[in-house]
Amino acid sequence: MVTVREETRKGPWTEQEDLQLVCTVRLFGERRWDFIAKVSGLNRTGKSCRLRWVNYLHPGLKRGRMTPHEERLILELHARWGNRWSRIARRLPGRTDNEIKNYWRTHMRKKAQERKKNMSPSSSTSSLTYQSCHPETPSILGIDEQELHGGSSCITSILKGTPADMDGYLMDQIWMEIEAPGALSFHNGKDSAYSSPSGPLLPSPMWDHYCPDEHLKMDDEAKMAPQFGYSKGMGAIY
DNA sequence: AAAACCCACAACCGCTGTCAG
């Protein structure tokens, strides 16, 4: 027995660690993370390994900016489910709960700050709780699966639209709708950052380099495909 | 050019749920 106990590593992962983890997961599958952590030779906890895999190394992950469509989807799903990030993430193929959570945080903070600037002190409801602030927005509250596909609000109809329909529909305008239901207009706005469904979908870096393996990818895709019409083209991963 | 600020992302922590023994 080796009795030399090294400290469990924390902090950023190195490429070498990533490679070790990827190879170990390929060998043993995506479970028993404590076991994987041990046999991989990484001085990491199983938890840490799992997180690294799920959020960064997993094949099929999209990288890069959220597309306008994804932004709208997040908005809608968050309105339905609140901070159920993993649940929301399941509806966004290639995105992780962590990613969505971060995105939401960043944007909500931004919006909250803008609100503070723009609004008088009298109406001080936080945008973080818009769900309860604007119950009159039907698509936001209590919508179920069918409603999502047959609903009548602006957001819902946008969600139903094709990407072409969404061109020029700005995230800011969506936020405006939430904050002031009915006040939505579709003119092109000032913030060009949202105006094109750009978001270059970059591959997961490690996977790109080390594991051009077919069957791992298939496993994941197979899960997503029926629900989302997820296609290989989306991620340009392999 | 440098400092300050902002944003996006990665990672950790603590808690909860699940399941096998």
Added chain:
DNA sequence: ACTGACAGCGGTTGTGGGTTT
């Protein structure tokens, strides 16, 4: 029925890079 191990989830914090002043 109980318990411990493991997996997953949501919240939070840290950090690096880009942008603005």
